[in-house]
Amino acid sequence: MTTNILEMRSITKTFPGVKALQDVSLAVQRGHIHAICGENGAGKSTLMKVLSGVYPAGTYDGEIVFENETVAFKSINESEATGVVIIHQELALSPFLSIAENIFLGNEQQTNGWIDWNKTNLEAAKLLARVGLRDNPITKVRDIGVGKQQLVEIAKALSKEVKLLILDEPTAALNDEDSAHLLDLMKHLKGQGITSIMISHKLNEIKAVADEVTIIRDGKLIETLDMHTDEISEERIIKGMVGRDLGSRYPDHTPHIGEELLRVEDWNVYHPLDHQRKVVKDANISVKAGEIVGIAGLMGAGRTELAMSVFGHSYGHNISGKVYKNGALVDTSTVAAAIDHGLAYATEDRKRYGLNLIEDIKRNISLVSLRKISKRGWVDSNQEIVVAEGYRKSMNIKAPSVEALAGKLSGGNQQKVVLSKWMFSDPDVLILDEPTRGIDVGAKYEIYGIINKLADDGKGVIVISSELPELIGICDRIYTIFEGRITADVPRGQATAEYLMQHMTQEREKDNR
Amino acid sequence: MSAFRSALNYLGSQLRQVGLIIALLAITIFFQIATSGITLKPINVSNLIVQNSYILILAVGMVMVIIAGHIDLSVGSVVAFVGAMAGVMITQWNIPWWAAIVLCLGVGAVVGVWQGFWIAYFGIPAFIVTLAGMLTFRGLTQIALQNQQISPFPDEFRALGSGFLPDLGGGTTLLEPLTMGIGLLATALLVAQGIRSRLARKKYDVEDEPFAWFILKLVFTAGIILFITYLLASYRGTPIVLVVLGLLTVVYAAVMANSVFGRHVYAIGGNLNAAALSGIKTKRVTFMLFVNMGVISALAGLIFTAQLNLANPKAGDGFELDAIAAVFIGGAAVTGGIGTVTGAIIGGLIIGLLNNGMSILGVGTEYQQLIKGLVLLAAVAFDVYNKRRSGGR
Numbered sequence: 001m002t003t004n005i006l007e008m009r010s011i012t013k014t015f016p017g018v019k020a021l022q023d024v025s026l027a028v029q030r031g032h033i034h035a036i037c038g039e040n041g042a043g044k045s046t047l048m049k050v051l052s053g054v055y056p057a058g059t060y061d062g063e064i065v066f067e068n069e070t071v072a073f074k075s076i077n078e079s080e081a082t083g084v085v086i087i088h089q090e091l092a093l094s095p096f097l098s099i100a101e102n103i104f105l106g107n108e109q110q111t112n113g114w115i116d117w118n119k120t121n122l123e124a125a126k127l128l129a130r131v132g133l134r135d136n137p138i139t140k141v142r143d144i145g146v147g148k149q150q151l152v153e154i155a156k157a158l159s160k161e162v163k164l165l166i167l168d169e170p171t172a173a174l175n176d177e178d179s180a181h182l183l184d185l186m187k188h189l190k191g192q193g194i195t196s197i198m199i200s201h202k203l204n205e206i207k208a209v210a211d212e213v214t215i216i217r218d219g220k221l222i223e224t225l226d227m228h229t230d231e232i233s234e235e236r237i238i239k240g241m242v243g244r245d246l247g248s249r250y251p252d253h254t255p256h257i258g259e260e261l262l263r264v265e266d267w268n269v270y271h272p273l274d275h276q277r278k279v280v281k282d283a284n285i286s287v288k289a290g291e292i293v294g295i296a297g298l299m300g301a302g303r304t305e306l307a308m309s310v311f312g313h314s315y316g317h318n319i320s321g322k323v324y325k326n327g328a329l330v331d332t333s334t335v336a337a338a339i340d341h342g343l344a345y346a347t348e349d350r351k352r353y354g355l356n357l358i359e360d361i362k363r364n365i366s367l368v369s370l371r372k373i374s375k376r377g378w379v380d381s382n383q384e385i386v387v388a389e390g391y392r393k394s395m396n397i398k399a400p401s402v403e404a405l406a407g408k409l410s411g412g413n414q415q416k417v418v419l420s421k422w423m424f425s426d427p428d429v430l431i432l433d434e435p436t437r438g439i440d441v442g443a444k445y446e447i448y449g450i451i452n453k454l455a456d457d458g459k460g461v462i463v464i465s466s467e468l469p470e471l472i473g474i475c476d477r478i479y480t481i482f483e484g485r486i487t488a489d490v491p492r493g494q495a496t497a498e499y500l501m502q503h504m505t506q507e508r509e510k511d512n513r
Numbered sequence: 514m515s516a517f518r519s520a521l522n523y524l525g526s527q528l529r530q531v532g533l534i535i536a537l538l539a540i541t542i543f544f545q546i547a548t549s550g551i552t553l554k555p556i557n558v559s560n561l562i563v564q565n566s567y568i569l570i571l572a573v574g575m576v577m578v579i580i581a582g583h584i585d586l587s588v589g590s591v592v593a594f595v596g597a598m599a600g601v602m603i604t605q606w607n608i609p610w611w612a613a614i615v616l617c618l619g620v621g622a623v624v625g626v627w628q629g630f631w632i633a634y635f636g637i638p639a640f641i642v643t644l645a646g647m648l649t650f651r652g653l654t655q656i657a658l659q660n661q662q663i664s665p666f667p668d669e670f671r672a673l674g675s676g677f678l679p680d681l682g683g684g685t686t687l688l689e690p691l692t693m694g695i696g697l698l699a700t701a702l703l704v705a706q707g708i709r710s711r712l713a714r715k716k717y718d719v720e721d722e723p724f725a726w727f728i729l730k731l732v733f734t735a736g737i738i739l740f741i742t743y744l745l746a747s748y749r750g751t752p753i754v755l756v757v758l759g760l761l762t763v764v765y766a767a768v769m770a771n772s773v774f775g776r777h778v779y780a781i782g783g784n785l786n787a788a789a790l791s792g793i794k795t796k797r798v799t800f801m802l803f804v805n806m807g808v809i810s811a812l813a814g815l816i817f818t819a820q821l822n823l824a825n826p827k828a829g830d831g832f833e834l835d836a837i838a839a840v841f842i843g844g845a846a847v848t849g850g851i852g853t854v855t856g857a858i859i860g861g862l863i864i865g866l867l868n869n870g871m872s873i874l875g876v877g878t879e880y881q882q883l884i885k886g887l888v889l890l891a892a893v894a895f896d897v898y899n900k901r902r903s904g905g906r
Contacts, residue, residue, distance in 0.1 A: 314790055339792040353790050356783035358850050367780055368791045370773045379771050385717040401719050421791070 004065075005030040005195050006051075006164060011062035013043075013050055020046045021060070024221045026214055028164070033186055033196045035210035037203070038241055039466065043219040044199045048166050052086040053079040067163070083163030087153045089172055095142035100124035102141050103156045127155040131185055146274060147178025154185065165189070166197045171205060172300040175277055176483075183209050201298040203234040203505045215240035234506065235498065242468055242497035250473030251445065253452040257476065258289035260327070261460040262343070262429045267321035269302075269309045269484075275317055279305045281484040283321070287429055287460035292451060294475035295464045296500050302484035303464045304348055307431045311345035312338040325428070339368065342428035346418050348437060348464070350411070354418045357407030361399060362388030364406050364417050368425040391420035396446060412443025419450060429460040436470060448474050468497045480504045528899060529844050533859050536892075540863060544870030551873050552866075555748035558741065563675060563820065565865035566754040567592065567813040569858055571836035572843070573765050574809035576857035579840050580769070581802055582782040582849025583632065583639035587646030588810045588836060591624050592829030593654040595814030600663030600824030603670065610670040618811050624650065625807020626800075633800035647833070655826045663824040674819030678751040688743070689750040696742025699759075700735045707731050754816055761809075766854040778802065782849030838885065839864050842892040863888070 006028040013021040021043045028034045036044050049055050051064065053073030064071050066082060073079040076086070093102045100121045109119040124137035131151045135144060141152065150170060157165055167186075171179040186196055186209055200206055206213055207227070215222040215237065222240045225232050269280035279302045287293045297303040308315035310323060312335030323332050325341050332338040338345075347353035355364055365388045366373060373383045388402035395416040399409060406417055415435060422430060432451065436444040451474060454461050465471050471478050472495050480488040480503035488503040544552040551557055571588050578585050595617050602613040624646070631642045665671075681691040711727060714720040745751055769775040777798045780788040789795050813832070818824050843860030845852025864885060871881045 311790075312792070335790060336792040336794060345790065347790060352784075353786045356780055356787055356850065358783050358846075359779065363776065363779075367776065367788070367793070370776055374773050377773050378767075379773055379776060381771060382713050382717060385714075385719055389717065401721070403719055403721075 003029050005067060007063075007065040008047070008051065009063040009065070011047065011050055011060055011064075013046055013055065013060040020219050021050070022219045024062075024216065024219070026221070027224075028195060028197060029211070030195055031190060031193055032211040033190055033198060033209050035206040035213040036197060036199050036216060037201065037206060037213060037237065038216040038222075039468070042216045042241075044216055045168060046219075047216065048086060048168060048197070048199065051079070052076055052084055052166065054086075080160050083161060084166070085157040085160055085162045085164070086166040087150075087157060087168065087170065089169045091146070091149050091153055091173075093141045093149055093152060096140060098138045098140055099128070099135060099144070099152050099155075100137035102152055103127060103137075103159050105156075107159065123159070124155070127158050128152075130158055131155045132181070132188075145178070145276075147174045147181065150174065150178070150182060151185070154189075162194060164195045164197065166199075168199045169201070169300070170198060171200070171202060179205070201505060203237055206237070207232075207234065213237060217241060235502065238498050238501040238505070242501055249445065249469075251449050251452060253292075253455070253474070255292070255455060255476045256290045258458065260286055260288050261325065262287050263324040264310055265322045265324070267306065267310065268319070269305055269316035270318045272315065272317045279316065279484050280309060283481075283484075283486050285462075285479055285486065287462055289428075289458045289460055290455050291477065292455050292461045292463060292475050294471035294478035295462060295481055296468060296471050296478050296504055297464075297481035298504055299466065301481045301504065303481055304433055305484070306481065307345060307433055307462070307464060310338075311335065311343055311431060314345075339425060339427070342426075344368075344422035344425055344427035344430045346415075346422050346430065346432045346435065348434035350414050350418055355406045355414060358405065360403045360405055361392065361397065361409075361417055362402040365391055365402075365420045365424055368421055372424070387424060388420075391416075391424065395420050395450065410443075412439040412446070415439055415443070415447065416450075419447070423454070427459065429462065430454060431462045431464070433464045434466065435463060436465070436467070444470075468500055471495070471500070472497065482506065529896065530856075532895065533842075533844060533856065533863075537859055537863055537866070540866050540870070544866065544873070548870060548873045552870055553744070555744045557869070557873075558744045559748050559752060561865055561869050562745075562755050562758075563752045564869070565861065566752075566758050567817045567820075568832060568835045568839060568865065569758055569861040570761060570809060570813045570816065571832060572839040572857040572861040573761055573854055574806040575833075575836040576840045576843065576845055576852050576854055577765070577769065577778060578639070578802055578806055579837070579845045579847075580782045580849060580852045581778050581799060582785065583799065583802070584837065585628075585639065585643045585803070585806050586833050587624075587628065587643040587650055588806070588813070589829040589832035589834075590647045590650035590654065591621065591807065591810035592814035592817055592832055593826065594624070594650040594657070595620055595811040596818035596824045596828050597654045597657040597663070597826070599670075599815060599818050600666070601657055603666060604663055610667050613670070614673070614815055617815055618808055621807040621809070621811025621814070622804055623807070624810070625804035628807070629800040629803030632803060633796040639803075654828075658824060658826050660826055662826070665822050666819060671819050671822055672753055673757075674754065674816045674821070676753045677749045678753060678756065680750050688746040690746075692742060692746040692751045695751060696739060696746070700738050700742075703738065704731060704735055754820075757812070757816070761812075762854060762858055769854050774798070774801070779850060782851075784850070835864055836861075838889045842889060844896065846896075847893075860892075 004027045008024065008026040011021050011024045012019070024043070024047060026047070036047070038044050050060050053075050056074045057072030066084065071082060094105065097105070103124045104120055109116045109123060121137045128135065128137060131154050133148055133151045133155065135148065141149060170182055174182065183205060186198070189196065198210065210227050212224055212226055214224040217240070225236070263286040265284050267280055267283040268278060271277040271279050283306055295303050305315050309319050310332060313319050313333050314335060323330055330341045332341060332343060351357060362384050366384050370379055373380050373387060385402060391397065392399065392402055397413050397416045397420070399413060406414060409417065435451070436447050439447065451461055451463065463471065463475060476492050478490045478495050478500060479486050480490065480500055482504055490500065541552065575585060575588065598620050599613050599617050602608040602616060603610055608616065628642050628646050631637045632639045678691055680689050682689055711720060769778065777788070777793050780791065780793055781795050781798055785795060814829065817828060839861035840852065840857045841847070841860070842863055843852065843856030843858070845856065867885055867888065868881065871884065
């Protein structure tokens with residue numbers, strides 16, 4: 001007999017063209033909290049989706065043994081019926097239903113199709129007590145904070161007689177207090193015999209609650225560390241997460257750095273929906289002409305929030321701070337004003353925020369700068385073609401013509417269209433948010449070349465990326481950001497993956513406020 | 514062979530446009546046969562244009578609103594309200610007819626400002642705001658008219674709806690010369706514009722339209738214009754509303770295709786977030802669209818009132834539905850970002866032809882509604898099917 005509640009053996013999961021998981025094995029002991037960590041895209045979430053049946057049995061290779069029995073979940077319903085419940089990073093609650101209704105959603109307390117409201121609310125209250133939530137079960141979910149919503153999700157899991165609870169980045173959206181409460185709850189549930197798997201980037205949290213930690217990198221199992229017996233430091237975990245060779249995947253570049261172009265001072269941003277929560281805290285960043293500056297942070301650290309709030313206040317609430325352009329204080333509170341002051345922001349989410357997919361390449365490229373190719377409000381469509389053709393050639397956009405629809409292009413070519421659009425606006429500072437996300441290796445190299453070219457033309461480039469090797473490979477200087485705070489400003493020579501990861505996962509010095 | 518295949522591919526990509534024209538032709542031919550030749554008689558063609566002008570005018574405004582991803586349900590009530598105001602101004606306040614026209618267009622603009630404010634700056638969905646507008650402006654119409662009809666209107670005002678341009682031949686010629694002149698000029702301009710744009714596109718090497726298809730399209734369009742010119746010239750000449758409608762179509766088609774404003778409208782409808790992050794003042798554009806829609810509704814209201822020689826509390830009932838149907842039959846997407854002014858006009862003509870043909874045939878209004886409903890459904894189903902077949906998103 002084994003003490004393992006779960007064993008995943010030699011799991012391999014392939015997507016077209018990508019091996020997301022390669023021969024990964026995982027053993028979780030009954031009654032333990034098992035942490036899984038790795039960089040963004042390492043394969044953590046894929047592994048959990050395999051386990052919970054989101055990717056049904058048959059779409060992956062390998063074997064899953066749960067409570068000493070081989071299981072082959074075909075759907076989430078099957079895994080939940082067996083006692084495996086996953087709580088996703090994006091909460092799946094219905095905001096306009098009550099806490100009790102959400103807890104029993106799909107599992108209604110009913111007799112012959114009629115809901116038994118007394119039972120629903122009574123049982124919900126019991127479950128809420130178990131997770132330490134004292135709110136009335138008839139409260140609507142939208143009226144409680146994200147932290148409490150996370151607890152409602154856990155109560156919902158408990159209602160399903162959960163044996164193995166999987167939490168995907170449970171504290172990513174929570175403030176410090178709510179995070180601490182959640183971690184306490186995890187320990188408390190452990191006392192009740194519930195096993196948990198927790199995916200997390202936050203090493204301090206892993207150290208606080210986990211019994212074992214499994215590290216995954218590039219879809220491969222690196223190691224499983226016992227947090228009790230081994231002498232495990234955060235550095236040790238970081239080394240496992242990032243240790244890979246950089247190779248020459250980045251074009252050579254000699255920077256010619258000039259005067260300061262942009263400086264952002266004392267930047268503070270609150271969450272647009274949760275007005276109590278600060279997502280960017282006292283941030284100070286700057287970029288010089290010809291400089292490529294990286295912003296390294298894990299998902300949810302506030303990278304995009306910082307960039308978008310600076311670019312025309314397109315994100316956030318109650319934004320405060322100062323923006324200096326060439327030394328002069330400027331107003332960037334609307335996107336149009338930000339563009340006029342020479343800023344450009346290429347989004348991390350091309351399809352939702354970057355492109356008009358049902359429009360052609362040339363009209364996407366010209367959109368920001370229509371004024372440049374129009375007279376008295378009338379667009380010169382011939383000039384538009386010339387401009388777009390120019391970018392198609394210089395950026396090597398692979399498309400039959402500039403009249404091909406943006407939605408029909410591959411990710412790399414879409415990204416080149418977005419970059420062309422912003423280059424045509426002739427900005428001084430470009431903020432590129434995950435410029436190589438979802439792009440194949442060849443196209444990545446081209447994008448790096450374009451970024452170098454922009455810097456050589458005297459522009460300041462800010463690159464936000466989850467991939468540390470990428471930032472180390474192309475940036476002259478890298479800021480790290482953790483929980484909305486800039487934690488380090490690292491010059492090229494000192495930037496190692498370990499050093500950066502350390503500052504991305506813990507604050508420089510604990511605030512002694 | 515490959516030239517043939519690429520021509521076929523091209524036609525495939527133009528299926529929607531071609532289908533629309535073929536549908537229009539098929540319906541025309543059907544009614545021409547079914548009504549034993551009444552449909553294409555000069556007097557009927559003239560009536561067809563005059564009696565559908567206000568729906569076509571509304572469709573021009575509506576297509577812009579729909580491209581931006583909104584809708585306007587209030588246009589029928591605004592037509593009635595403006596008609597009522599025209600009646601009150603001219604017959605009760607004794608304002609000269611031309612001043613009343615200007616003031617009424619101003620009333621339309623104010624209506625647009627009102628609705629545009631709630632939609633663009635307050636953030637209420639257009640469906641709700643204009644549904645409310647549908648009720649409030651109907652109510653205001655009844656208040657303004659005190660539930661009475663106002664009639665008659667001065668002849669100069671009536672000419673806006675049912676008048677014709679002067680007959681330069683003094684009624685002695687077989688074909689009215691002014692109309693012939695306008696028709697020939699329009700044809701010449703169309704052909705010149707077509708050639709010019711093709712040459713430009715050739716020069717920049719983006720032309721993918723086969724030459725034979727280009728010629729066919731040009732000859733066909735020119736033929737239609739000349740044919741209608743001939744029909745009109747052999748009756749009473751050019752209806753004034755046709756001039757208004759023609760100018761409106763040309764101007765707005767150009768605005769939507771080639772102006773910065775038009776591009777912004779397509780960008781907003783195609784991806785609102787991306788448009789906002791590209792520095793487009795999305796609220797302002799939306800606001801302007803509704804102001805424009807208000808003015809266009811007012812114009813339609815003036816023409817309708819002038820035509821009936823009557824301001825009526827029930828006027829314009831259901832116009833919004835005809836205009837919206839015209840836009841969707843004309844190929845606009847419910848989700849926004851797609852659609853053209855000319856498409857909306859053709860869609861409007863299809864509806865007009867159906868109304869006209871069925872009335873001549875003596876089909877009851879119940880069946881007219883039924884058939885129009887099915888045509889709308891078929892047109893949109895065709896769109897959806899096409900999109901799925903081409904592996905669209």
